[in-house]
Amino acid sequence: GQSLEQPSEVTAVEGAIVQINCTYQTSGFYGLSWYQQHDGGAPTFLSYNALDGLEETGRFSSFLSRSDSYGYLLLQELQMKDSASYFCAVRDPNGQNFVFGPGTRLSVLP
Amino acid sequence: SQTIHQWPATLVQPVGSPLSLECTVEGTSNPNLYWYRQAAGRGLQLLFYSVGIGQISSEVPQNLSASRPQDRQFILSSKKLLLSDSGFYLCAWSVTVPGKSPLHFGNGTRLTVT
Numbered sequence: 001g002q003s004l005e006q007p008s009e010v011t012a013v014e015g016a017i018v019q020i021n022c023t024y025q026t027s028g029f030y031g032l033s034w035y036q037q038h039d040g041g042a043p044t045f046l047s048y049n050a051l052d053g054l055e056e057t058g059r060f061s062s063f064l065s066r067s068d069s070y071g072y073l074l075l076q077e078l079q080m081k082d083s084a085s086y087f088c089a090v091r092d093p094n095g096q097n098f099v100f101g102p103g104t105r106l107s108v109l110p
Numbered sequence: 111s112q113t114i115h116q117w118p119a120t121l122v123q124p125v126g127s128p129l130s131l132e133c134t135v136e137g138t139s140n141p142n143l144y145w146y147r148q149a150a151g152r153g154l155q156l157l158f159y160s161v162g163i164g165q166i167s168s169e170v171p172q173n174l175s176a177s178r179p180q181d182r183q184f185i186l187s188s189k190k191l192l193l194s195d196s197g198f199y200l201c202a203w204s205v206t207v208p209g210k211s212p213l214h215f216g217n218g219t220r221l222t223v224t
Contacts, residue, residue, distance in 0.1 A: 033212055042200055043154070045212035087154065089213075096142055096161055097169070098204070098213050100154040 002026045004088055004101030011107045012078055020073045020086050020104045028093025032064050032071045035087045037103070043087060046073070075106070083108045112137035116201045116216030123223055129174075129188040131219050133201030136182065141203040143184040144213065145176055148198040160184060161206060196223045 004024045012018040022032065031050035035043040049055055049064035049071060061074040075082055088101040116133045123129060135141055145157040156169045158176035166176050173192060177185045184201055199219045205211040 035213075042215040042218050043213070044215070048212065096167075096206075097156060097159055098144070099156070102153040105151075 002090055002092060002099040004090065004099065006086075006088060006101040006104045008102065009105045009107070011109065013109045014078055014080060016078050017074065017076045018078060018106065020075075020088075020106065022071045022073075022088035022101055024069050024071075024088070024090055024101075026069075026090050026093070029066065030091035030093075032062070033089045033091075033098075034060075034062055034073045035089060035100075036084050037087065038084045046086075078108045080108050080110065082106060112203075112214065114201065114203055114214055114216045116219060118219055119217065120220045121222070123191050123221065125193055125223055126190045129186070129191050129195070129221070131186040131199055131201075131221075133184045133186075133216055134182055135184075135203045138182070138203070138205070140181060140206060142206050143178060144202040144204075145184065145186050146200040146202065146215075148200065148218075150197075154200070158186070191223045193223050196221055 006022050031048055033048045034046040036046050037043040047055055047057055047062040049062050052064055052066055054061055054063045059076045064071045085103045085105050087103045089098050113136045143160045146154045147157050148154050158168055160166050160178045163178050174188050201216040202213045204213050
């Protein structure tokens with residue numbers, strides 16, 4: 001089966017940089033995804049890494065190390081609107097399911 | 111462009127009553143469809159997924175069921191709700207080929223069983 005671990009909470013101030021880590025155990029691997037969910041809302045897709053290295057999308061970057069079964073989401077120039085929960089996810093070896101980590105709640109302080 | 115519709119947005123139901131939540135997708139064909147449940151402040155639990163009409167896979171044994179009567183329609187049902195069925199129910203779709211294609215979620219249904 002698949003399991004993912006993330007820190008439960010992270011706090012940072014506006015303008016800072018924060019890193020949210022994710023470690024995973026999978027019997028197969030189709031890449032690591034990140035989703036953002038604001039309170040009361042639905043998760044929205046942020047980024048995807050299939051290969052090792054850094055993927056950058058604006059203020060957000062995502063990193064993957066397949067040998068370490070580890071990835072992280074990097075948020076730069078934090079804004080208040082970045083306060084949300086962030087989930088890492090992997091795709092099941094059968095290729096059809098998505099398994100999510102427990103989520104990290106990010107609080108951005110003024 | 112693809113859109114996903116999920117309704118109702120909120121629902122309050124008494125214990126023992128039936129449930130029917132509906133989800134439809136537009137702008138794509140033969141999508142994978144998913145039902146997730148999220149308890150307050152918790153992660154996403156996969157309940158059911160479907161790779162085609164009439165094909166349903168259940169991930170968690172429970173008193174819920176799912177059906178896919180049409181290619182882009184996914185229904186979550188229960189004959190008798192339990193208090194533990196309260197939560198935030200999310201429908202989602204993805205393309206069938208593994209890879210970069212992400213999950214696209216509907217706006218969710220907040221269900222309270224009283």
